[in-house]
Amino acid sequence: MVRADGQVLLDVATPPSGAHYVTFPRPDRDVDLAYGLAGRTLSATKLFLADDPPVKSGDLDGVDSLYVVGDVHGEYGHLRDLLTNAGLVDREGLRWTGGTKHVVFVGDLFDRGPDVTPVLWLLYRLEHEARAAAGGSHVVLGNHETMVFTNDLRYVMPREILVARLHGVSHPEMYDIRRTLLGRWLAKRPSVMRVDGVLLAHGGVAPATEPRSVAALNDSLRAFMAEELFYRWADTRRGATPHGGRPLPGGTGRVGSCSRVGGRAAAPIARVRPLDGQRRPDICFGLRRV
Numbered sequence: 001m002v003r004a005d006g007q008v009l010l011d012v013a014t015p016p017s018g019a020h021y022v023t024f025p026r027p028d029r030d031v032d033l034a035y036g037l038a039g040r041t042l043s044a045t046k047l048f049l050a051d052d053p054p055v056k057s058g059d060l061d062g063v064d065s066l067y068v069v070g071d072v073h074g075e076y077g078h079l080r081d082l083l084t085n086a087g088l089v090d091r092e093g094l095r096w097t098g099g100t101k102h103v104v105f106v107g108d109l110f111d112r113g114p115d116v117t118p119v120l121w122l123l124y125r126l127e128h129e130a131r132a133a134a135g136g137s138h139v140v141l142g143n144h145e146t147m148v149f150t151n152d153l154r155y156v157m158p159r160e161i162l163v164a165r166l167h168g169v170s171h172p173e174m175y176d177i178r179r180t181l182l183g184r185w186l187a188k189r190p191s192v193m194r195v196d197g198v199l200l201a202h203g204g205v206a207p208a209t210e211p212r213s214v215a216a217l218n219d220s221l222r223a224f225m226a227e228e229l230f231y232r233w234a235d236t237r238r239g240a241t242p243h244g245g246r247p248l249p250g251g252t253g254r255v256g257s258c259s260r261v262g263g264r265a266a267a268p269i270a271r272v273r274p275l276d277g278q279r280r281p282d283i284c285f286g287l288r289r290v
Contacts, residue, residue, distance in 0.1 A: 001033070001034045001035075001036075002022075002024060002031055002032070002033055003031065003032045003034070004027055004029050004030065004031045004032070005029065009024070009027065009031065010022065010024050021167055026049065027049060028049065028050065029049060029050050030046060030047060030048050030049055030050050031046070031047050031049060032044065032045075032046050032047075033045050033046070033047060043118075045121045045124075045125060046125055046128075047181065048124075048128055052184075054188065055188045055222075056138065056188060056189055056190045056193075056218075057190070057214070057215050057218065058140075058190035058191075058192055058193045058194060058214040058215065058217075058218045059193075059194050059214050059215065060102070060136065060138075060193065060194065060195045060196070061196055062196070063102045063136075063195050063196055064100060064101070065100075065101040065102065066101075066102050066103075066104070066195055066196075066198065067086060067088065067101065067102070067103040067104070068103070068104050068106060068200065069082065069103060069104070069105045069106070070105075070106045070107070070108070070202075071106075071107070071108040071142075072105060072108065072109050072113070072119055073108055073109070073110070073111055073112040073113045073144070074109070074110065074111065074112060074113025074114055074115050074116040074119055074157065074160070075113040075115070075119075076113070076115035076118045076119050076122070077115070079119060079122070080094060080122075083103075086098075086103075088101065088103055088137075089126070094122060094126075095129060096126055096129035096130045096132075096133055096135070096137070098130060098133070098135050098137075099133055099134070099135055100133065100134045100135045101135050101136075102130075102135055102136035102137075102138065102195065103130075103136070103137050103138070104138045104139075104140060104193060104195065104200050105123060105137075105138065105139050105140065106140045106142065106200050106201065106202050107140050107141055107142020107143070107144070107145065107201075107202030107203075108142035108143070108144040108145070108202060109123070109139070109142075109144070109145065110144040110145055110147070110148045110155075110156075111144045111147070111148065111155035111156055111157075112144075112155050112157070113157065114157050114159045114160070116157075116160055117160070117163065117174070120175075120182050120186075121182075123137065123139055124182065124185055127139070138189075138190075138193060139186070139189045140189065140190055140191060140192070140193050140200060140201065140202060141186070141189055141190070141191045141202065141221075142202035142203070143202065143203065145186060146225075148171065148172055148175060149172060149175065149176075149177055149183075149225070149230075149231075150172075150230065150231055150232075151170075151172045151231075153171055153172070156171055177225060187222065187225055188222070190214070190218040191217065191218055191221045192205060192214050192217050192218060193214065194214045199214075205217075
């Protein structure tokens with residue numbers, strides 16, 4: 001069922017077997033989606049369609065209470081218990097109850113666990129609810145996000161692959177950062193956050209990046225993710241994989257290092273354009289498994 005402002009826009013019965021999905025014109029307002037059986041709601045989420053997902057700068061000041069969560073890895077049940085025990089959500093509907101508190105999820109929402117999609121929908125909704133309460137629920141990208149974006153599926157659970165296949169798409173297509181709602185939302189999340197005097201990142205920040213601002217680092221990664229090269233990290237037909245240390249074509253450099261061959265980078269490089277316009281060294285993003 002699809003509702004907007006209390007009005008039912010669509011109510012469709014799907015076959016009991018196979019994938020349950022429905023296609024409808026995109027409204028210009030927020031909608032509630034609910035899926036159930038015999039009048040009982042089994043799953044529900046909200047789509048915030050009135051505006052595009054905001055770009056997160058990664059800078060935050062004046063935070064009174066900060067919670068940090070790492071490596072959820074599709075463990076929806078553990079995440080639910082963690083947030084409820086911390087008093088950040090209620091037990092009935094997992095609605096934000098943290099008030100002005102802030103929680104940061106420092107990457108690796110994907111892979112290893114069986115419930116990546118429910119985790120993403122929960123954090124997508126909590127971000128909006130927390131912001132409305134003058135608090136914050138924030139996602140920082142980790143290496144397993146970029147692995148799925150670039151079709152590196154070594155750590156994806158079979159259940160997640162099956163869900164995508166039943167819907168006639170690949171697992172990465174479910175989160176395509178150019179075409180899907182969740183993907184576009186994730187692509188605008190930062191890779192580094194600064195909360196007052198605390199710097200938060202999934203795998204840490206290399207000393208060479210120290211002169212750059214948080215905004216410059218995040219802008220650089222977003223710019224690189226918008227390039228076609230980003231989607232070829234895991235393209236084995238071109239001789240390169242994101243984490244295997246295999247040689248790139250035409251040289252001896254290895255992915256996972258920032259070695260250079262013939263004066264040129266032998267691994268995908270995100271070129272930083274600082275806000276002050278000064279030239280800085282190149283930065284390798286997401287090339288090592290942490």
